[in-house]
Amino acid sequence: MTYCLGIKVRSGLVAIADTRITSGTETTMAKKISVHEGGRNSLFLMTSGLRSIRDKAVTYFEELFEEESFKYTKMYQAVNVFGEQLRRVALEDKRYLAESGLVFNLYAIVGGQLENDKEHKLYMLYPEGNWIEIGQGSPFAIIGNSGYGKPILNRALTYESSLRFAFKTGFLSFDSTRVSANDVGYPIDIAMYHRDSFTMQQYRLQEEDTAQIGQMWASKLKNSIDEIPESWMDAFLPSK
Numbered sequence: 001m002t003y004c005l006g007i008k009v010r011s012g013l014v015a016i017a018d019t020r021i022t023s024g025t026e027t028t029m030a031k032k033i034s035v036h037e038g039g040r041n042s043l044f045l046m047t048s049g050l051r052s053i054r055d056k057a058v059t060y061f062e063e064l065f066e067e068e069s070f071k072y073t074k075m076y077q078a079v080n081v082f083g084e085q086l087r088r089v090a091l092e093d094k095r096y097l098a099e100s101g102l103v104f105n106l107y108a109i110v111g112g113q114l115e116n117d118k119e120h121k122l123y124m125l126y127p128e129g130n131w132i133e134i135g136q137g138s139p140f141a142i143i144g145n146s147g148y149g150k151p152i153l154n155r156a157l158t159y160e161s162s163l164r165f166a167f168k169t170g171f172l173s174f175d176s177t178r179v180s181a182n183d184v185g186y187p188i189d190i191a192m193y194h195r196d197s198f199t200m201q202q203y204r205l206q207e208e209d210t211a212q213i214g215q216m217w218a219s220k221l222k223n224s225i226d227e228i229p230e231s232w233m234d235a236f237l238p239s240k
Contacts, residue, residue: 001183002048002144003174004032006109007166008122008134009159013111013193014167015044016174018144020185021051033189034058036065036112040198043078043112044191048143049105049127050097053089057106060085073116075123076133082110083129090127107143111191113198120195140170148180149173163194175214 001022007014017033032054033046045061047054061082064070072078086106094104108125122134124141134141136159142149150173157169167190177184186207191200230239 001181002032003146003149003177003181003184004046004048004109004143005140005149005153005170005173006046006111006122006124006134006142007140007153007157007170008111008120009139009157009161009163009166010195011163012195012197013044013120013122013191014163014170015046015109015111015191016167016170017046017189018174018178018184019187019189020183022183029187031189033191034062035191035200035202036062037198037200038065038070040115041065041073041078041112042193042198042200043075043110043114044193044200045082046109046143048107050102053086053093053104053106056089056093057082057085060088073114075110075112075114075117075121078112078114079110079123079125079131082108083125083131086125086127087129090129109141109143112193112200113196115198120193142173145177145181145184148177152176163192167192171210171213172217175210175217179214179218 003018005016015033019029019031021028021030033044035044064081090104097104104127106127111122113120123131124134125131139159140153140157152169153173157166174188188205190203193200
């Protein structure tokens with residue numbers, strides 16, 4: 001499985017992707033986020049699904065992005081281009097995958113800002129190549145193992161959150177997923193985009209880099225539960 005999270009707040013974008021690949025009893029590591037920059041064009045792309053589909057679609061997209069003929073100046077145009085490459089891979093491989101019992105499956109999160117965008121953008125793409133734009137009402141998208149990490153984001157994150165708060169909340173969302181799912185794990189890759197900078201910052205964190213934060217978060221959660229009043233339970237669960 002995978003955990004990829006994209007967050008859009010007023011001041012920028014945060015992308016967090018785990019690197020664990022599970023195939024049967026084997027566990028390996030692979031990067032699930034790629035950054036593409038050129039001139040005043042800067043974007044990241046994260047994927048969840050069959051690795052062979054991902055590698056082929058991203059390779060096709062990289063070739064187009066690097067060509068001098070790449071004249072797209074808005075994010076939705078670049079997202080359409082990646083969707084077209086996904087459909088291209090489907091035409092080439094979908095039938096053969098089906099014959100092997102495999103489902104054509106690739107979800108993607110794409111975020112960034114191109115030359116003529118008034119602001120940074122965030123999109124989620126489906127295996128068919130269609131997409132939705134992530135807006136202010138629910139300023140994040142998760143692909144892969146999404147169930148465990150959503151509650152803290154739903155409760156704490158807003159479009160007006162700072163970039164630092166967005167990353168901190170996003171990391172705790174990943175940590176909640178990691179401790180609940182064996183197929184999500186370290187190291188994690190991070191991309192950060194500051195509004196109108198047209199430059200993507202990239203980082204990688206190992207488990208030892210954040211172990212103390214994870215322990216602190218677990219301790220604070222337990223203490224918070226202990227502090228919640230219990231009188232409302234008296235009718236059906238009397239105290240001893």
